[in-house]
Amino acid sequence: MDKHRQGATASYVVLALCAVLWVVLPAAVHRFAQEAFAEFQAPALHLAGKARDLARFWELKSRDKEEILAASRDLARANAALELQLRRYDDVRKENVRLREMLRYAPPPEYLTVVARVAVRDSSTWWQRIVIRKGSDDGVRAGCPVIFSDRVIGKVAVAHHTTSEVDLITSPNFRCTGFLEGDDQNRIVLVTGAPGRGLATGRARVSAIPQDYFYPAVGGAPKVMTTGLGGVYPAGLILGHLEGSQRTTQDGNFRESSLAPTRDLFSLQEVTVLVPKYPTPGETLLEDQAQKRLDELR
């Protein structure tokens, strides 16, 4: 019995030592362990996502032929209208490039688009995430914006080899600047995710709303759009719309309000990741710091 108890005490001591060692070990080791276990689970996530796609495929296949024909006809019409618009935008783009060259104005960041299916959704009080079935093997990098149509969904938090974790705009880790619809002076507001409350769907928070900002209630709730500052999100994407009453902050200089996403973020099946063609200023800064640290080590 004593031997048994001694064995237990020794195990506790070894565990405590391992815990201390774990804390002391560099972050790279933690990241490696996390990455290894995430990669181990990746095939299961792919399988779950594909099973859902298969179920959707059979559901669509069971639909009436006439219904599909009507949908196809509608799509063809929409495509024709969009082609016309594309041509018009091409002319505008060329003119824009020419004017920028004349003014020697820095070109806006260019993005590659990576379309990804959603594998699983994971929401808690402290995080709201989706896992998508594209990862670093497809060029996705941490920090890349994730959108659906012209709406911001979130940004890539971690990119594994074949999957990526996306922090939604309602996640407490999310930060972004925005413009308010109807504000002619284009004053910047701050959009941050907020911890979940009760069983309610997540909401974000809009702070630093100017006291004199007023939007007529006729056109519905005002939209909040990305500024394009900081180089992460392209300008003009919709973050959501202001919801509920606006409260004055404690210092009395600004107001704040809740932000409701433009659609249910947990019902998305597919999203688009915008991968910057060239490194963003943040990535360049991190690269420089990493290089400096390497030089110091040398």
Place this chain on the structure above:
Amino acid sequence: MVWSWFIVLLATLPCLWVADLLTDALAGTNLILFVSGAAIVAPCRRLKRWQAVLFAACVGFLFEARRPIPPGTLPFLLAGLSIFLTSNRILLRNTPLVLRGALICNTLACTAWFTAAGLRAGAVTAGDLGDFTLQLLLQVGLAAAVALLVFVPLALIQDAAMDRTGLPPALESP
């Protein structure tokens, strides 16, 4: 058998993934279906101590891998619990006691990761303690209910895997 713990882990994996899929279905309610704490109890009755510790640590790492929880919180807690359970097998001598063990382990582990994640997110402040407690109670309540509902089928799967690896059955009075 040296690799028994790994075989039990492979047998447990589908259950953990099913829990993840059900969490997916619950998305939007801010709740996670947490079973990792309950999953370590049945193996602790039969596996050797070092095997149970390895098993518990792996289960913890699997839960943490895709979530913003301070690394190591859950694996070390579950490893500590597994040392306690393997050292006091008398506490797991019959089914009601094992069920009670699963309930306690699951709620303890759930409280640990929830608090650690909240602290990491920097969202736990003195002014928000009421909200924090409410959210914690909701999450821990669900974890307790899930432990009670899921433990028996989970333990049956794990016991079947341990039988296959030739591990001796758990003693009624260890």
